[in-house]
Amino acid sequence: MAYIDPHIHMVSRTTDDYRRMAQAGCVAITEPAFWAGFDRSSPAGFYDYFRQLTDVEPKRAAQYGIAHYCWLCINPKEAEDPAFAREVMKLIPEFLDKPNVLGIGEIGLNKNSRNELIILEEQIELAKQHDRLILVHTPHLEDKLKGTRMTMDALINAGIDPGRVLIDHVEEHTVAEVLDRGFWAGMTLYPDSKCTPQRAVDIIECYGNERIWINSAGDWGPSDPLSVPKCHVEMRRRGHNQKLVEKISLKNPLAFLGQSGRFILPEHS
Amino acid sequence: MPQPSCPLTSQQVVDIYFMEHRAKLLDVAAFLDRLERAEGHEGLQDVRVRALKKAIPLLLDSNCENHANRTQRMLELLSDHTTEPTPAAHTQSALGADPNTQY
Ligand SMILES: [Zn+2]
Numbered sequence: 122m123a124y125i126d127p128h129i130h131m132v133s134r135t136t137d138d139y140r141r142m143a144q145a146g147c148v149a150i151t152e153p154a155f156w157a158g159f160d161r162s163s164p165a166g167f168y169d170y171f172r173q174l175t176d177v178e179p180k181r182a183a184q185y186g187i188a189h190y191c192w193l194c195i196n197p198k199e200a201e202d203p204a205f206a207r208e209v210m211k212l213i214p215e216f217l218d219k220p221n222v223l224g225i226g227e228i229g230l231n232k233n234s235r236n237e238l239i240i241l242e243e244q245i246e247l248a249k250q251h252d253r254l255i256l257v258h259t260p261h262l263e264d265k266l267k268g269t270r271m272t273m274d275a276l277i278n279a280g281i282d283p284g285r286v287l288i289d290h291v292e293e294h295t296v297a298e299v300l301d302r303g304f305w306a307g308m309t310l311y312p313d314s315k316c317t318p319q320r321a322v323d324i325i326e327c328y329g330n331e332r333i334w335i336n337s338a339g340d341w342g343p344s345d346p347l348s349v350p351k352c353h354v355e356m357r358r359r360g361h362n363q364k365l366v367e368k369i370s371l372k373n374p375l376a377f378l379g380q381s382g383r384f385i386l387p388e389h390s
Numbered sequence: 391m392p393q394p395s396c397p398l399t400s401q402q403v404v405d406i407y408f409m410e411h412r413a414k415l416l417d418v419a420a421f422l423d424r425l426e427r428a429e430g431h432e433g434l435q436d437v438r439v440r441a442l443k444k445a446i447p448l449l450l451d452s453n454c455e456n457h458a459n460r461t462q463r464m465l466e467l468l469s470d471h472t473t474e475p476t477p478a479a480h481t482q483s484a485l486g487a488d489p490n491t492q493y
Pocket of ligand 1: 128130153155227258338
């Protein structure tokens with residue numbers, strides 16, 4: 122079945138992964154800007170990363186018939202030094218008009234610190250000025266509950282329409298609040314942290330299939346670029362119908378990402 | 391919110407998932423055994439281990455019965471519940487349990 126993986130870091134994956142994803146039915150991906158596993162030593166490191174996201178990856182994906190879109194930002198792990206973060210943020214407007222850029226992301230918090238929050242607020246403002254969608258990374262493990270609430274407060278205080286924001290990496294203790302406040306929710310399927318395919322389907326069963334999607338967030342760490350189709354298998358194994366699979370992995374991503382005015386599925390282009 | 395619904399019967403849930411979760415439970419038991427066999431006692435006092443031991447009884451907590459919210463309650467137990475921003479990020483990583491909670 123054709124599906125969208127709306128959060129995956131292909132710069133960390135091999136071309137073989139593109140091939141395997143295409144074979145599994147992946148037709149489009151969106152790739153948020155993130156922490157590379159080490160801190161970049163200069164803003165120039167980000168300049169080249171943004172070139173990779175807007176120029177190199179779309180070509181690599183196209184070889185397998187996969188449409189590639191991206192999000193730009195400085196990630197929260199590298200936002201503790203506001204002066205450095207602002208230098209990186211200055212580079213973003215130059216790239217915003219590239220055809221595959223959907224918005225600002227994945228912004229958010231990591232350790233819920235004051236400086237991270239300041240840079241988050243400034244990047245929300247950047248999205249607002251350019252009228253762009255926002256993709257939010259929520260913190261890991263013990264920091265997620267607090268960080269998710271702080272981030273939603275910052276977005277609402279900035280006057281952002283929650284229907285134009287996706288809050289990613291939700292779990293059982295954050296999903297209800299995210300949906301109740303009008304945001305979109307993303308579930309990340311990881312082997313050791315975040316959600317397993319089983320728990321993601323449990324969450325859909327408990328909280329419904331509106332304003333929610335699943336993604337692999339495949340990157341350089343323990344992760345699986347085929348976890349989205351594996352979750353589809355889990356849905357079918359439980360007797361859910363194909364309509365639910367399509368809702369979660371095609372209709373919902375299309376509805377949210379379509380608000381960018383740029384996101385088009387390959388067969389529709 | 392829709393009524394929580396799984397298309398499977400409870401018997402089918404057991405038939406499909408029992409072996410997988412039996413294995414996961416044995417892994418937890420083996421982890422705790424390994425911890426006790428290992429040299430030194432620091433690990434036994436580690437906040438992560440203390441938090442895990444607090445979380446295990448939630449599996450059988452009668453307050454969870456008929457609410458089916460064990461996962462949510464475990465995640466809440468393992469979370470930082472303060473509301474003010476932390477003054478500074480001294481690390482980039484997370485532990486899996488809140489280091490400032492007395493578990
Ligand atoms: Zn990510």
